[in-house]
Amino acid sequence: MLEFVPEIERLTMIFSQATAPTFFLGAVAGLVSLMSARLSAIVARIRALNGIAQDDPVRAHLKGDIERLRRRARLLNRAIVASLVSGICATLLLAIVFSAEFFGLKYAYGAGMLFVVATFFLGIALICFAKEARMGLAEADEYE
Numbered sequence: 001m002l003e004f005v006p007e008i009e010r011l012t013m014i015f016s017q018a019t020a021p022t023f024f025l026g027a028v029a030g031l032v033s034l035m036s037a038r039l040s041a042i043v044a045r046i047r048a049l050n051g052i053a054q055d056d057p058v059r060a061h062l063k064g065d066i067e068r069l070r071r072r073a074r075l076l077n078r079a080i081v082a083s084l085v086s087g088i089c090a091t092l093l094l095a096i097v098f099s100a101e102f103f104g105l106k107y108a109y110g111a112g113m114l115f116v117v118a119t120f121f122l123g124i125a126l127i128c129f130a131k132e133a134r135m136g137l138a139e140a141d142e143y144e
Helices: 008-017 019-052 061-103 111-135
Strands: none
Touching: 008 019, 008 061, 019 061, 019 111, 061 111
């Protein structure tokens, strides 16, 4: 049983190899948090606009902005889902790298492919987020 436990030098090497996927996972978590906050603000704005009565002559025109806000919400939702898939891939990558090193396996099959998949989905998330950011500010957002 004691032969199974790696030496401290090997454990140090295992942890140093796990830092890149860990930082990647942290970046994905930060991005998801940012996009979730933006999505919450958009949903709140949609609810506020839906609360405007149709016979309100001063503010009824603001309801025309609801469709743009829905498109933004859909883009953010896609970006969040893509980020979460990226995070899941990064977590699996972290588990594979750590397990392979801990058990002394020479090759971590699929680790490179998982990193490519994680990066691909992060790229999709960033593209959707960029599209949403371009739609972000409109004159209608300045009114209650």
